[in-house]
Amino acid sequence: MGRCPTGADTNSPFGASGKKGLQTQIQTDIRQEIEALLGRQSIQGLDFEAVEMAARRQALRLAARALEQRLNADTSDHGGPQLPCACGASAQYHGRHGKTFESVLGPLLLDRAYYYCAQCQSGFCPRDRHLHLEMFSLTPGVLRMTASAAALVSFGESSDLLRELAGVEVSASQVERAAEALGAEIAVDEHNCVEPAGDVAPTIYLGMDGTGVPMRNSEVAGRAGKQPDGSAKTREAKVVTAWTAESRDDQGKPMRDPGSITYSAAIESAAARDANPDRSDFAERVLREAIRRSFTKAPRCVVLGDGSAWIWNTARELFPQAIQILDRYHVKETLHRTAQAIFGATSPEAKPWAMARCTELDDGKLSAIIHALRPHLTASHEVTKCATYIFRNRSRMRYPKFHSQGLCTSTGVLEAGCKIVIGTRLKRTGMHWTISGANAIIALRCSKLSGRFEDFWERRATQLAPAA
Ligand SMILES: [Zn+2]
Numbered sequence: 001m002g003r004c005p006t007g008a009d010t011n012s013p014f015g016a017s018g019k020k021g022l023q024t025q026i027q028t029d030i031r032q033e034i035e036a037l038l039g040r041q042s043i044q045g046l047d048f049e050a051v052e053m054a055a056r057r058q059a060l061r062l063a064a065r066a067l068e069q070r071l072n073a074d075t076s077d078h079g080g081p082q083l084p085c086a087c088g089a090s091a092q093y094h095g096r097h098g099k100t101f102e103s104v105l106g107p108l109l110l111d112r113a114y115y116y117c118a119q120c121q122s123g124f125c126p127r128d129r130h131l132h133l134e135m136f137s138l139t140p141g142v143l144r145m146t147a148s149a150a151a152l153v154s155f156g157e158s159s160d161l162l163r164e165l166a167g168v169e170v171s172a173s174q175v176e177r178a179a180e181a182l183g184a185e186i187a188v189d190e191h192n193c194v195e196p197a198g199d200v201a202p203t204i205y206l207g208m209d210g211t212g213v214p215m216r217n218s219e220v221a222g223r224a225g226k227q228p229d230g231s232a233k234t235r236e237a238k239v240v241t242a243w244t245a246e247s248r249d250d251q252g253k254p255m256r257d258p259g260s261i262t263y264s265a266a267i268e269s270a271a272a273r274d275a276n277p278d279r280s281d282f283a284e285r286v287l288r289e290a291i292r293r294s295f296t297k298a299p300r301c302v303v304l305g306d307g308s309a310w311i312w313n314t315a316r317e318l319f320p321q322a323i324q325i326l327d328r329y330h331v332k333e334t335l336h337r338t339a340q341a342i343f344g345a346t347s348p349e350a351k352p353w354a355m356a357r358c359t360e361l362d363d364g365k366l367s368a369i370i371h372a373l374r375p376h377l378t379a380s381h382e383v384t385k386c387a388t389y390i391f392r393n394r395s396r397m398r399y400p401k402f403h404s405q406g407l408c409t410s411t412g413v414l415e416a417g418c419k420i421v422i423g424t425r426l427k428r429t430g431m432h433w434t435i436s437g438a439n440a441i442i443a444l445r446c447s448k449l450s451g452r453f454e455d456f457w458e459r460r461a462t463q464l465a466p467a468a
Pocket of ligand 1: 085086087088089090117118119120121122
């Protein structure tokens, strides 16, 4: 639309017959390059690694030159002497401008029609928009590789991996900017894409948990926190996890189904704001994940969490029908910590005492635990906290009943969720985040870990595709 046909299709040196010619030419060139690499040396004494790396480099270089020629020969992106600018004024044609993009084939020097708008003093190239080249001089293929790496490892490590594995040059700061920009897109997509996916399982589990993310000083200035001077060094990322457990182990106990876990997380509030008195940002996130997983459509839906009040407030508000279970792993951790508070961390008495309480817990004898805590109530604040915790959550700790119903009460998914989604990527030594940077990488990581990256990428390609 608005593009002036320049007859490039008929003039193209790589038209219908040209394509075939190009293919043959590349094949011949590659064969020649490989002959040149190997020379007359015997295959026995070959440094295979050196040869294969060099061969790949040459093959990619040839393909890059061919692609470059093909794209630069096509000048159909020239849309006449002027084009409408986004600001409403007209942008004037200023000739063809060359720019180097980092592609999967290595650097590509592309000439594109350039339009400059005097009104808003900015320029644009229609082709960049059409080919999805607007993200930091990276082609879509490199952008995708960059995002895949940065979801898993640090920006510096991503840069190294891209060079080592793909022969692609993306600096650590480019990785950071590209991954954060793409992560922000994924976060928007997560808000918009809430279609139910997959079958409805007989029982669906939904877990919530929180963990601190180390922040840059500017992001926590003036906030109250857990530091000795009352300041904060972290912000809490909240994670919602959904999974099923229809599999059974050899004793018939429910086991988490492999590949059934999905994650959604962000540094955001679980308290309703004045602007939205109904639901907090995190409650909205939980609801979206619940819809995607058909949580409330399941004959049985279960919410698992630790003792945090926001978890149970959110659960009560969104899913009054759900069975609430306090993650047994978390309770046992609390009992061990309490034992150490009573007897001292290194005392030989602590462990057997904690083990006895854990057995009582498994047997549903909560009053026996309270009874055992009672003599120590004055000894430590930790003991009072533990007793209150058990009393308040008693209905969520009816483990024998839950087990007789075939429900999971301790899957490790909750604890692992925070570690997998947040800890292993965002809490490494020396890392300090901005909220927007952390949330972008968290969104990217959740998309990857939940098997949703491919779908996102397809939607992205469709949404950005130029109107025919
Ligand atoms: Zn303009």
